Amino acid sequence: MASACSRLSMPRLASTVSSLLGDSNLLKVHPILKAVAGRTAPKKDVAEGMAEAQDVADLLGFSATNCLESCYVQESQALRRAARAALEDLVDLSLELEPMCSPVAPSLEATSNRNVANAAARPAASVATERLVEAMDQLVIRHLECLPCPNPAKALQCAQRALALAQRSQLPHAAGRFLAAVKQILLQYPDAAEEPNMQNPLPCKRRRFGKESPEPRIFEMQGRRAEGTRSCPPTTAEAEASLMFAKVDRLSCLPDDLFEQYSISRRPVVAKCPEGTLPLLDAQQLVDLCQGRQLQLMEYGPGHEVWAKMAQVKDIGDRSLGAVVRGWTEGGQQVLFDHPLETACPELASRIRWPSFLESCDLIGQSPFAGERGQDPFWDHPSLFVQPRGSQCGVHVDGAESQFIQLVLGGRKRWSFWPLHVADQFKLLKRRDKLQLEVRPGCDSEHFRHQIRHDQIFPETLPETWRVDVEVEAGEMILVPGGVPHMVTNLQDCIAVSRNFVDVHHARSCADALRWPLPYHDLADFLEKQSVSEYSLQTDQTPSFVGTEKSPFSWLCMLCAFGVPFVECVARPPSAVQVLPRW
Numbered sequence: 001m002a003s004a005c006s007r008l009s010m011p012r013l014a015s016t017v018s019s020l021l022g023d024s025n026l027l028k029v030h031p032i033l034k035a036v037a038g039r040t041a042p043k044k045d046v047a048e049g050m051a052e053a054q055d056v057a058d059l060l061g062f063s064a065t066n067c068l069e070s071c072y073v074q075e076s077q078a079l080r081r082a083a084r085a086a087l088e089d090l091v092d093l094s095l096e097l098e099p100m101c102s103p104v105a106p107s108l109e110a111t112s113n114r115n116v117a118n119a120a121a122r123p124a125a126s127v128a129t130e131r132l133v134e135a136m137d138q139l140v141i142r143h144l145e146c147l148p149c150p151n152p153a154k155a156l157q158c159a160q161r162a163l164a165l166a167q168r169s170q171l172p173h174a175a176g177r178f179l180a181a182v183k184q185i186l187l188q189y190p191d192a193a194e195e196p197n198m199q200n201p202l203p204c205k206r207r208r209f210g211k212e213s214p215e216p217r218i219f220e221m222q223g224r225r226a227e228g229t230r231s232c233p234p235t236t237a238e239a240e241a242s243l244m245f246a247k248v249d250r251l252s253c254l255p256d257d258l259f260e261q262y263s264i265s266r267r268p269v270v271a272k273c274p275e276g277t278l279p280l281l282d283a284q285q286l287v288d289l290c291q292g293r294q295l296q297l298m299e300y301g302p303g304h305e306v307w308a309k310m311a312q313v314k315d316i317g318d319r320s321l322g323a324v325v326r327g328w329t330e331g332g333q334q335v336l337f338d339h340p341l342e343t344a345c346p347e348l349a350s351r352i353r354w355p356s357f358l359e360s361c362d363l364i365g366q367s368p369f370a371g372e373r374g375q376d377p378f379w380d381h382p383s384l385f386v387q388p389r390g391s392q393c394g395v396h397v398d399g400a401e402s403q404f405i406q407l408v409l410g411g412r413k414r415w416s417f418w419p420l421h422v423a424d425q426f427k428l429l430k431r432r433d434k435l436q437l438e439v440r441p442g443c444d445s446e447h448f449r450h451q452i453r454h455d456q457i458f459p460e461t462l463p464e465t466w467r468v469d470v471e472v473e474a475g476e477m478i479l480v481p482g483g484v485p486h487m488v489t490n491l492q493d494c495i496a497v498s499r500n501f502v503d504v505h506h507a508r509s510c511a512d513a514l515r516w517p518l519p520y521h522d523l524a525d526f527l528e529k530q531s532v533s534e535y536s537l538q539t540d541q542t543p544s545f546v547g548t549e550k551s552p553f554s555w556l557c558m559l560c561a562f563g564v565p566f567v568e569c570v571a572r573p574p575s576a577v578q579v580l581p582r583w
């Protein structure tokens with residue numbers, strides 16, 4: 001058995017660094033690797049070992065982030081692998097040698113998100129435990145990064161151990177976060193709990209970082225289908241998938257109570273905007289309104305491995321809307337996509353009247369965190385979209401299971417939906433959630449800031465079988481429920497404004513999504529409370545969960561089935577879960 005002293009070294013880091021130093025393709029980062037090789041020797045005690053391992057993981061992570069930004073992809077992956085090894089050493093060291101930190105099975109009562117949120121008054125965990133939990137948080141992401149392949153089995157194991165530790169140490173936000181991570185990993189990688197050999201990561205496609213080939217413009221009639229319908233009936237294999245909806249309604253107006261019904265049943269709807277609520281504009285009129293402001297321009301690329309396949313355009317001179325629109329006449333495809341309206345054109349922002357139901361239902365807007373950067377994921381909304389005829393975005397799902405409203409001020413758009421539930425999005429649509437841990441300097445020179453990047457990626461083309469199309473034109477709005485994959489094609493030059501929002505019927509699923517991978521715990525707590533009070537008012541019972549989303553109870557049962565030691569899971573009666581009617 002290894003002595004305590006030898007276990008105070010960093011064996012995984014030492015072996016990873018020595019193998020990377022043997023790789024002549026990585027000469028550029030050999031100096032960094034040599035510098036950390038000297039830091040793997042045994043430490044005085046656990047506290048010193050943990051601090052050293054975190055420090056090394058940060059230095060490696062920081063260099064990896066820089067390498068990636070300079071397009072040294074292979075080097076970045078190598079450094080992230082080494083950073084992961086340092087974090088694994090940190091976790092092993094503290095869990096093996098620090099009895100206080102050893103995980104125990106969490107109780108269901110304290111594990112459900114609701115109770116996690118109520119646990120704030122408990123005594124604080126030790127600093128060492130908090131550091132360990134933070135390192136495990138980073139390690140879960142490192143296991144899910146493509147290095148070049150994710151290792152979901154290890155990520156799951158780490159998240160489960162961290163969940164138990166956070167639970168035992170009374171760190172409610174961390175426990176909520178790891179529970180959400182476990183759920184997401186199992187959704188995305190249902191086999192993760194059964195991986196026979198956790199040393200072997202899943203095979204994955206090579207990531208594409210090169211410049212993508214130019215995408216031909218997509219024209220109006222190409223691939224067009226009947227308004228508001230889906231195509232031919234599904235084959236037997238495809239029939240397994242249940243659709244959230246098969247058609248999109250068009251209405252001449254959308255009163256508040258009707259909107260609520262669409263929200264409850266999670267169906268999109270197109271409706272006319274009431275007269276006088278928005279100006280109808282063409283691109284030139286908007287250029288005049290925008291007054292030459294310099295903007296963040298975006299461009300679609302079929303190979304872009306980012307959200308909606310829309311990447312920011314860098315290194316160009318004139319970034320005004322006038323220059324963009326002039327560029328369209330020469331085939332340019334630069335667009336404003338989800339650009340903060342207030343910074344692009346405050347004159348336009350003040351002329352838009354949003355539907356009254358939006359103001360009354362938007363829980364994020366009513367929360368104490370509304371408009372706070374870092375607390376509200378939609379702090380810079382409303383957004384502006386200005387796109388030429390024939391342009392498009394890639395298939396995507398809006399962040400945090402939020403709902404979406406878009407008012408079209410000019411032109412005509414085709415919205416295409418793939419209304420599959422989230423598990424089927426991974427299984428049938430081959431959705432992949434790409435995670436990356438970026439390490440950047442903090443406010444003072446000694447500390448680093450950890451930033452998680454989350455991009456859900458769908459293939460360039462998706463099966464037609466489940467596609468449901470609808471067109472939206474100037475003077476109309478579209479409302480989209482949370483969690484539905486969609487893409488938009490601009491059939492004419494288009495101007496539109498939008499907002500993401502969350503009403504009480506989406507609050508529960510949004511709260512979960514706000515806990516992981518990005519941490520918006522205060523807002524998640526707020527939304528959970530709103531959903532609990534709304535449903536207890538309505539039913540005088542335990543809150544229910546809309547649609548086919550799994551309840552905490554069914555999740556915990558599923559986790560039990562995967563061997564996660566939730567000791568009290570079976571003791572909870574299923575009658576606590578009530579399913580709302582859908583219409």
Ligand SMILES: O=C(O)CCC(=O)C(=O)O
Nearest residue numbers: 338385393398404488496
């Ligand atoms: O209007 C567009 O081009 C895309 C809007 C959209 O899908 C979104 O922002 O989620």
